[in-house]
Amino acid sequence: MTQLIVKNGIVYDPLNRIDGEKMDLAISDGKIVGKADEKKAKVIDASGMIVMPGGVDIHCHIAGSEVNAGRLLRPEDHFRDVEPKTAITRSGVGYSIPSTFTTGYRYARMGYTTIMNPSMPPLEARHTHEELDDTPMVDKASYPLLGDWWFVLEYLRDGMIKECAAHVAWIMVATKGYAIKIVNPGGLEAWGFGQNVRNIDDPVPHFNLTPKEIIRGLCKVNKLLHMPHAIHVHTNNLGKAGNYATALDTMKCVENLALEDKPVIHITHCQFSAFKGSNWRTLRSGAEEIANYVNHRRHVTLDLGQVVFTDTTTMTADGPFQYGLYQLTNNKWVNHDVETETSSGIVPFRYRRKSYVHSIQWSIGLELGLLVEDPWRIYLTTDHPNAAPFTTYPRIISWLMSRNARDLTMKRINRRARHKSLLPSIKREYSFYEIAIVTRAGQAKSLGLTQKGHLGIGADADIAIYNINPELVDPSRKYKVVRKAFENTAYTIKNGEIVAKDGKIAKPVCGKTFWVNPQLSSPIEVADDMKRRFREYWTVEYENYSIPESFLTASAPLSVKAEV
Amino acid sequence: MITLYPKRLFKAPVDAQCIAPDIFAEKSVSEIAELQIWEGNRKRALDQLFKIECNAKNQSEEMTIRILGDARKVRRIGTKMSIGKVIIDGNIGMHLGEEMQGGTIVVAGSAGSWTGCMMKKGIIQIKGDAGDYIGAAYRGSTHGMNGGEIIIQGNAGNEVGCFMRSGLVRIDGNVGQFVGMHMRNGTIIVQGNSEGRTGAQMIGGKIVVCGHTPSILPTFTVDSIKPKVKINGEIVKGPFYKFLGDLAENGNGKLFVSQNQNPHLKFYEKYLE
Numbered sequence: 001m002t003q004l005i006v007k008n009g010i011v012y013d014p015l016n017r018i019d020g021e022k023m024d025l026a027i028s029d030g031k032i033v034g035k036a037d038e039k040k041a042k043v044i045d046a047s048g049m050i051v052m053p054g055g056v057d058i059h060c061h062i063a064g065s066e067v068n069a070g071r072l073l074r075p076e077d078h079f080r081d082v083e084p085k086t087a088i089t090r091s092g093v094g095y096s097i098p099s100t101f102t103t104g105y106r107y108a109r110m111g112y113t114t115i116m117n118p119s120m121p122p123l124e125a126r127h128t129h130e131e132l133d134d135t136p137m138v139d140k141a142s143y144p145l146l147g148d149w150w151f152v153l154e155y156l157r158d159g160m161i162k163e164c165a166a167h168v169a170w171i172m173v174a175t176k177g178y179a180i181k182i183v184n185p186g187g188l189e190a191w192g193f194g195q196n197v198r199n200i201d202d203p204v205p206h207f208n209l210t211p212k213e214i215i216r217g218l219c220k221v222n223k224l225l226h227m228p229h230a231i232h233v234h235t236n237n238l239g240k241a242g243n244y245a246t247a248l249d250t251m252k253c254v255e256n257l258a259l260e261d262k263p264v265i266h267i268t269h270c271q272f273s274a275f276k277g278s279n280w281r282t283l284r285s286g287a288e289e290i291a292n293y294v295n296h297r298r299h300v301t302l303d304l305g306q307v308v309f310t311d312t313t314t315m316t317a318d319g320p321f322q323y324g325l326y327q328l329t330n331n332k333w334v335n336h337d338v339e340t341e342t343s344s345g346i347v348p349f350r351y352r353r354k355s356y357v358h359s360i361q362w363s364i365g366l367e368l369g370l371l372v373e374d375p376w377r378i379y380l381t382t383d384h385p386n387a388a389p390f391t392t393y394p395r396i397i398s399w400l401m402s403r404n405a406r407d408l409t410m411k412r413i414n415r416r417a418r419h420k421s422l423l424p425s426i427k428r429e430y431s432f433y434e435i436a437i438v439t440r441a442g443q444a445k446s447l448g449l450t451q452k453g454h455l456g457i458g459a460d461a462d463i464a465i466y467n468i469n470p471e472l473v474d475p476s477r478k479y480k481v482v483r484k485a486f487e488n489t490a491y492t493i494k495n496g497e498i499v500a501k502d503g504k505i506a507k508p509v510c511g512k513t514f515w516v517n518p519q520l521s522s523p524i525e526v527a528d529d530m531k532r533r534f535r536e537y538w539t540v541e542y543e544n545y546s547i548p549e550s551f552l553t554a555s556a557p558l559s560v561k562a563e564v
Numbered sequence: 565m566i567t568l569y570p571k572r573l574f575k576a577p578v579d580a581q582c583i584a585p586d587i588f589a590e591k592s593v594s595e596i597a598e599l600q601i602w603e604g605n606r607k608r609a610l611d612q613l614f615k616i617e618c619n620a621k622n623q624s625e626e627m628t629i630r631i632l633g634d635a636r637k638v639r640r641i642g643t644k645m646s647i648g649k650v651i652i653d654g655n656i657g658m659h660l661g662e663e664m665q666g667g668t669i670v671v672a673g674s675a676g677s678w679t680g681c682m683m684k685k686g687i688i689q690i691k692g693d694a695g696d697y698i699g700a701a702y703r704g705s706t707h708g709m710n711g712g713e714i715i716i717q718g719n720a721g722n723e724v725g726c727f728m729r730s731g732l733v734r735i736d737g738n739v740g741q742f743v744g745m746h747m748r749n750g751t752i753i754v755q756g757n758s759e760g761r762t763g764a765q766m767i768g769g770k771i772v773v774c775g776h777t778p779s780i781l782p783t784f785t786v787d788s789i790k791p792k793v794k795i796n797g798e799i800v801k802g803p804f805y806k807f808l809g810d811l812a813e814n815g816n817g818k819l820f821v822s823q824n825q826n827p828h829l830k831f832y833e834k835y836l837e
Contacts, residue, residue: 073704074704075703075704075705076701076702076703076704076705077704079702079705331706332704
């Protein structure tokens with residue numbers, strides 16, 4: 001029985017309403033406990049340091065065929081960033097798309113312990129889980145892409161919500177998925193025929209179904225299955241001028257499905273969906289409108305997708321969007337149609353300070369973060385690696401916490417964008433408590449991970465200790481100190497073990513893979529018709545399609561009682 | 565001046581990023597001797613592989629490193645160098661002057677591939693032959709040579725100036741295929757023959773071929789016949805066919821090919837009437 005005591009740390013644990021209290025934490029057998037045996041336990045002196053629950057990342061592309069194709073596409077990205085092996089860690093390469101082991105190490109060094117891989121074409125689930133198994137240090141999960149899956153579209157077209165729910169339950173078990181991911185609903189199916197949908201009422205070719213019906217249908221399915229997370233939506237028209245209206249329509253269309261306080265829709269990387277204006281020249285920020293809407297409703301959560309000026313690789317399942325990006329940049333690109341399921345695209349991209357559009361995008365992300373009043377409903381992400389690699393989180397934290405830091409960057413961006421930006425008028429600065437919400441507590445809550453994101457008794461002992469004293473450091477003025485502190489933890493504790501110390505990996509560990517196992521009233525049955533169609537339309541046979549639980553190194557199923 | 569003598573003929577590649585005037589400049593001889601160098605997968609100190617000789621340093625003299633002997637397996641000499649001079653009396657391996665930012669490199673023998681890749685400034689002069697990818701970009705990158713000058717008095721291999729953005733490459737001998745591939749800007753002049761596919765996917769810049777070339781890519785259009793071409797104020801006598809391309813990329817690069825050496829290209833002249 002390993003025991004650990006974290007002494008005298010300044011604890012921020014928003015889920016238990018602890019705001020910067022000096023207290024001790026006791027850990028036994030990988031869980032937080034009330035008391036540990038002081039004689040046997042190892043003691044960590046955290047005096048003058050911030051203690052937070054381990055970070056949770058709700059949206060980061062870290063594994064799967066798409067990420068891997070990105071790695072193959074970008075040798076120049078690897079050559080610039082090389083990590084040699086050490087006695088206990090493996091070597092790795094990659095700045096915007098690091099190799100799997102390096103990804104795990106870098107997250108652990110930043111104090112993140114749970115990360116979610118948000119786009120997994122069901123067909124590529126096996127590959128994704130193989131890569132996730134090779135991503136050490138963190139617990140992880142993956143969201144299967146269902147917004148353009150033929151069977152789902154057919155069930156929804158015929159109004160068969162219950163059958164659709166049973167089918168989605170089967171997919172969750174077959175692909176070991178965690179949440180329903182919807183990317184450009186209908187648009188990806190249309191992209192298979194070289195088309196796209198323009199708004200949420202535009203019918204999908206060959207299906208006589210609108211994106212709105214897909215979103216609403218899957219939202220209902222999500223409720224019937226009692227999934228831990230809401231539907232995870234990448235909106236239509238992403239990355240196009242004027243798309244904030246589509247984002248608002250998407251949020252509005254599920255408004256009447258909301259139950260009490262529980263969010264029913266998560267709009268991911270919202271920055272890319274908050275463009276106002278009619279073309280790139282007249283682009284403006286739609287953050288104010290979106291924040292206004294979100295501030296008055298309870299059914300939506302957002303994550304930022306904050307842009308940082310750097311060289312990165314964009315990769316989404318949104319094939320048509322990536323095609324547009326290729327036309328814009330004329331860079332090398334990958335575009336792929338995943339059989340009957342979804343599509344994908346990859347384009348290397350550089351966000352430049354001097355570009356008007358990129359500067360506006362940078363501003364939109366921060367405006368969203370600052371204008372949405374409730375930090376429980378907006379989360380810090382970069383949509384890694386689309387808007388920036390996850391290693392830039394400390395910089396974003398410093399922007400959120402310090403007006404001075406924002407002003408400094410503001411001085412260096414495109415002049416026209418600077419005049420259009422709302423940021424100078426926003427005085428708000430995040431506190432450490434709010435940072436703890438947007439980087440861990442809020443995300444864990446939204447994901448329904450009851451063991452994560454807090455330090456209450458019984459929670460998983462995933463803890464990040466940052467070497468910064470909130471009583472002495474004013475984050476508004478000393479933003480550089482904040483940024484440095486969040487880059488490397490003093491200690492990262494995973495399951496009660498010290499896995500990283502002073503920015504170095506202390507012990508490589510293997511995290512769990514979460515997946516949802518919906519309990520239906522009758523066992524999940526797969527119709528013969530579907531098996532037949534697998535034979536006709538898929539390259540993979542039905543029998544080989546499902547991933548057995550034994551395939552995962554550390555499986556952590558989450559049983560939910562479904563209404564079907 | 566510091567002179568390095570290879571102690572033996574290396575069999576495994578030697579990664580010698582540490583041999584650069586910038587690194588040597590601030591160090592004493594004993595510190596230089598201890599610099600880390602890789603031979604294959606073995607970590608070594610510099611003096612295990614090279615005999616180091618230091619002539620009394622003259623304050624006014626710029627930092628000079630001289631390598632005497634056969635160093636054809638030694639790579640990455642002069643990486644990111646910005647000052648001083650490297651003189652190599654013999655052959656040298658790949659990646660010479662990678663990402664160079666200034667200074668001069670002179671090679672009496674031949675150089676390997678990737679010489680001057682991604683260089684920004686400075687001069688590389690090779691009296692013998694050079695390998696492939698002279699002044700090119702790293703694999704996957706679009707940022708090739710971005711300034712400076714490479715002079716090769718012998719022959720060069722394929723893909724000279726791939727993704728070149730600025731600067732000058734001068735080759736007195738012959739070149740392989742794909743000279744100036746993906747070229748964005750800058751100048752390449754070849755005094756000898758080219759093996760063809762010159763300027764594939766070029767978007768801008770200037771390529772001059774004074775010798776024979778088997779054919780011009782079909783995505784180039786003939787523009788005119790020029791009696792001479794000016795390169796950095798220096799006049800190269802022609803006459804030259806002037807082609808524009810690569811039209812497949814909407815490019816606006818200029819390709820000059822000698823008229824006298826290429827009688828088989830005469831059929832282009834009918835498009836000029």
